[in-house]
Amino acid sequence: MPTLKVNFAGLELKNPLIVASSELTDEFDKIKWAEDAGVSAVSTKLAFLKVPFFARPYHIFEEGMGFYSPSGHRLNVEEAQELIRKTKEQTNLVVIANMMGPGEDLEGWARLARMLEEAGADMVELNMSCPNVGLMAKQLNITAPPELGAVLGQNPALAREVCRAVSQSVQIPVMAKMTPEAQTAVVAAACAEGGARAVSAINCPMSLPGVDINNDGKPLYPTTRNQSFAGLCGPWIRPLAFRHVAQIAMRSPDLPIAGGGGIMNWEQTIEMIMYGAKVVTYCTLLFKRGYKIIPRIAKKILHFMEEKGYETVDDFRGCGLKYIVTPEKVEYVYMIPQIDENLCNGCGTCVNLGHCEVMALQDEKAKVVAPTKCYSCAVCYWLCPKKAITMVEPSDPSLKGPYHFWKGGV
Numbered sequence: 450m451p452t453l454k455v456n457f458a459g460l461e462l463k464n465p466l467i468v469a470s471s472e473l474t475d476e477f478d479k480i481k482w483a484e485d486a487g488v489s490a491v492s493t494k495l496a497f498l499k500v501p502f503f504a505r506p507y508h509i510f511e512e513g514m515g516f517y518s519p520s521g522h523r524l525n526v527e528e529a530q531e532l533i534r535k536t537k538e539q540t541n542l543v544v545i546a547n548m549m550g551p552g553e554d555l556e557g558w559a560r561l562a563r564m565l566e567e568a569g570a571d572m573v574e575l576n577m578s579c580p581n582v583g584l585m586a587k588q589l590n591i592t593a594p595p596e597l598g599a600v601l602g603q604n605p606a607l608a609r610e611v612c613r614a615v616s617q618s619v620q621i622p623v624m625a626k627m628t629p630e631a632q633t634a635v636v637a638a639a640c641a642e643g644g645a646r647a648v649s650a651i652n653c654p655m656s657l658p659g660v661d662i663n664n665d666g667k668p669l670y671p672t673t674r675n676q677s678f679a680g681l682c683g684p685w686i687r688p689l690a691f692r693h694v695a696q697i698a699m700r701s702p703d704l705p706i707a708g709g710g711g712i713m714n715w716e717q718t719i720e721m722i723m724y725g726a727k728v729v730t731y732c733t734l735l736f737k738r739g740y741k742i743i744p745r746i747a748k749k750i751l752h753f754m755e756e757k758g759y760e761t762v763d764d765f766r767g768c769g770l771k772y773i774v775t776p777e778k779v780e781y782v783y784m785i786p787q788i789d790e791n792l793c794n795g796c797g798t799c800v801n802l803g804h805c806e807v808m809a810l811q812d813e814k815a816k817v818v819a820p821t822k823c824y825s826c827a828v829c830y831w832l833c834p835k836k837a838i839t840m841v842e843p844s845d846p847s848l849k850g851p852y853h854f855w856k857g858g859v
């Protein structure tokens with residue numbers, strides 16, 4: 450019988466499903482919903498020694514794919530301590546305390562971490578990744594920004610020292626949260642050198658939603674009069690998250706990773722693990738769908754493991770990494786499209802591609818009319834709304850496509 454249990458940087462978790470730090474984890478009642486749904490751990494909302502400015506959460510959910518989060522309800526350390534104490538007293542959850550110290554003041558980082566440890570946190574998560582603190586000022590060159598959030602996360606040397614200062618001050622494991630605005634593999638390795646026992650990746654990249662074109666370019670947020678740049682999360686960042694997690698795993702194979710960013714279902718959870726994550730974090734998914742999805746994800750992963758013969762999550766963790774090579778080492782298989790006429794509805798999607806003249810519509814069906822011009826990109830295969838196209842090796846072996854002479858270099 451497979452098990453979902455994992456050991457994450459010394460923490461025994463009943464499964465790899467974790468709620469990411471956010472307004473999902475800023476109040477006890479919400480954390481209780483998470484426990485009832487069956488997650489193993491929560492990362493509590495970002496705590497400061499003193500919250501730097503008032504910020505209320507406001508969001509845009511664009512096409513169900515991009516969730517813009519420019520701000521949030523952060524916790525002063527006393528509030529965070531109270532939340533952690535209550536969670537430890539009244540639930541069986543593993544509590545990860547997300548926190549941000551005062552920039553270059555290493556003792557401040559250490560003090561905050563100690564206070565959260567004293568309250569009962571099982572791990573601290575050093576937030577060197579929030580795009581809404583400092584990074585905007587840095588990118589616009591407005592002020593010399595404090596070394597906070599994603600600004601710190603772009604500075605591997607300081608990130609290493611922050612991890613060192615905190616690791617030397619607490620007994621519990623330290624995790625550092627990465628910003629995709631940096632070379633995360635380098636920063637993660639530096640954090641591990643400083644004593645971090647794990648990293649989480651990724652926090653939101655900085656972004657900007659569109660504007661109201663009929664209203665003087667005003668922001669689309671219905672509840673604000675202006676806007677700042679915004680952290681972007683949800684499905685649009687998933688490929689970025691895969692990239693960063695894979696790069697960290699390839700550079701630091703022994704460093705446990707909490708992988709997250711746009712993970713919306715059980716299949717994507719498995720993909721994240723196959724790219725090297727030990728545990729998986731959810732945020733936008735839960736904002737959008739609520740907690741009823743969590744038991745389903747757990748059940749589906751167990752079923753998948755049973756079917757594939759995996760005993761533990763570690764059996765398939767990182768298995769996707771061996772296929773990642775540098776571009777000059779990619780091995781190509783020459784394939785051309787084959788159309789199932791029974792499925793094709795003649796919509797013409799594959800005929801109207803800007804880069805390709807392989808297909809034409811004949812008798813209201815797509816036909817392969819110029820196979821010698823096919824360079825095997827498979828765009829038609831991905832775009833066909835009826836799944837009528839498969840890519841097959843050509844029966845005529847002399848058919849090699851227009852770019853075959855590139856092989857070996859010309």
Ligand SMILES: Cc1cc2nc3c(=O)[nH]c(=O)nc-3n(C[C@H](O)[C@H](O)[C@H](O)COP(=O)(O)O)c2cc1C
Pocket residue numbers: 469470471472494495506516518520521547576578579626651652653681682683684686709710711712730731732733734
């Ligand atoms: C409303 C909101 C608040 C967030 N607050 C925090 C936070 O306090 N600390 C933190 O490290 N990340 C925070 N994040 C980032 C998430 O933890 C997560 O890393 C990010 O949203 C990507 O995951 P997702 O695509 O599953 O949402 C927040 C995200 C959202 C949407």
